[in-house]
Amino acid sequence: MIITKAGRRMFPAMRVKITGLDPHQQYYIAMDIIPVDNKRYRYVYHSSKWMVAGNADSPVPPRVYIHPDSPASGETWMRQVVSFDKLKLTNNELDDQGHIILHSMHKYQPRVHVIRKECGEELSPVRAVPAGEGTRTFSFPETVFTTVTAYQNQQITRLKIDRNPFAKGFRDSGRNRMGLEALVESYAFWRPSLRTLTFEDIPGMTKQGRVKGQEFCGY
Numbered sequence: 001m002i003i004t005k006a007g008r009r010m011f012p013a014m015r016v017k018i019t020g021l022d023p024h025q026q027y028y029i030a031m032d033i034i035p036v037d038n039k040r041y042r043y044v045y046h047s048s049k050w051m052v053a054g055n056a057d058s059p060v061p062p063r064v065y066i067h068p069d070s071p072a073s074g075e076t077w078m079r080q081v082v083s084f085d086k087l088k089l090t091n092n093e094l095d096d097q098g099h100i101i102l103h104s105m106h107k108y109q110p111r112v113h114v115i116r117k118e119c120g121e122e123l124s125p126v127r128a129v130p131a132g133e134g135t136r137t138f139s140f141p142e143t144v145f146t147t148v149t150a151y152q153n154q155q156i157t158r159l160k161i162d163r164n165p166f167a168k169g170f171r172d173s174g175r176n177r178m179g180l181e182a183l184v185e186s187y188a189f190w191r192p193s194l195r196t197l198t199f200e201d202i203p204g205m206t207k208q209g210r211v212k213g214q215e216f217c218g219y
Contacts (some may be wrong), residue, residue, distance in 0.1 A: 001108075001145040007088035007099040014084040014110050014143065021074030026117035028070040029077060031084050032063065032129055033100050036107040036144055043152035050146060053105070060093055060101040062128045071117045082112075091149065098125050102147050111139045 002008050014031060021027060035056060042053040065087045069076070090099040102108060115123060119134025129135065151157040 001089065001147050002151065003089040003091045003102055003104060003147050003149060005090060005092045007090040007092075007095070007097060009085065009088050014087070014112070016082050016112055016138070018077055018082060018114065021078055021114070023073060023075035023078070025074050026071045027074060027077060028113075028115040028117060028120040028123055029067040029072075029082055030070070030113045030115065030123065030129060031065045031067075031087065031110060032113070033089075033102065033108045033110050035059075036109050039107070040103075041105050041107065041146060043148075045152075048153065056106055057103045060103060062126065063098070063100045064123070064125050064127070064129055065098075065100060066123060066125060071120065089147070091147070104147050104149050107144060107146050109139055109141075110143050110145075111137050113137050 001010060018029075038056045039052045040054045040056050041050045043049075044051050065084060067082060067084065068086070069082075088097075088099040089102055090097075091102060091104050092099075093101055095101055113129050114136045115129070116134035119130065119132050122130050129137070
């Protein structure tokens with residue numbers, strides 16, 4: 001996943017479909033991104049693999065992206081696909097634009113938080129998500145990604161350029177598409193998957209719910 005000083009949108013964007021909320025209850029939806037481990041990585045070209053290169057850099061200031069439709073009723077959230085397509089990533093630790101701050105060459109896990117309104121009064125873009133009975137957190141192992149300032153794999157570069165609507169300037173309309181289609185087919189994990197989650201006894205939430213997650217490429 002590319003990160004820049006100015007901030008770069010995540011691609012593919014995180015999108016979720018949530019069910020099981022109280023239609024009349026108000027909720028915040030937020031996302032943060034946490035380190036997977038305490039390691040730094042490097043890409044080994046001759047074996048096309050990521051290898052541990054040492055210990056992780058010092059922790060960055062906590063950042064939370066609060067969905068701009070928050071707060072909204074459970075009915076509103078459940079009738080739409082909740083997209084985080086405006087979220088941006090940066091490696092600028094002095095960022096004052098509200099972007100999510102990450103280190104390059106580290107592995108991260110996005111997390112989606114569903115928070116009852118009365119439990120989200122202390123929710124802030126610059127503080128960790130408040131824990132408690134009114135907060136429910138979801139994460140998907142397939143959305144783990146490695147941050148880079150430039151793609152390390154040519155196949156991933158081609159795949160993202162052709163699939164990213166913001167990369168039109170990099171596309172060559174006269175290029176032979178057969179190779180690309182074969183490449184896309186080889187990355188079957190690019191397709192969305194459905195995950196069934198069990199809600200715990202949280203007021204305002206039923207016991208059963210489903211969340212559909214947009215899968216990510218880990219480069």
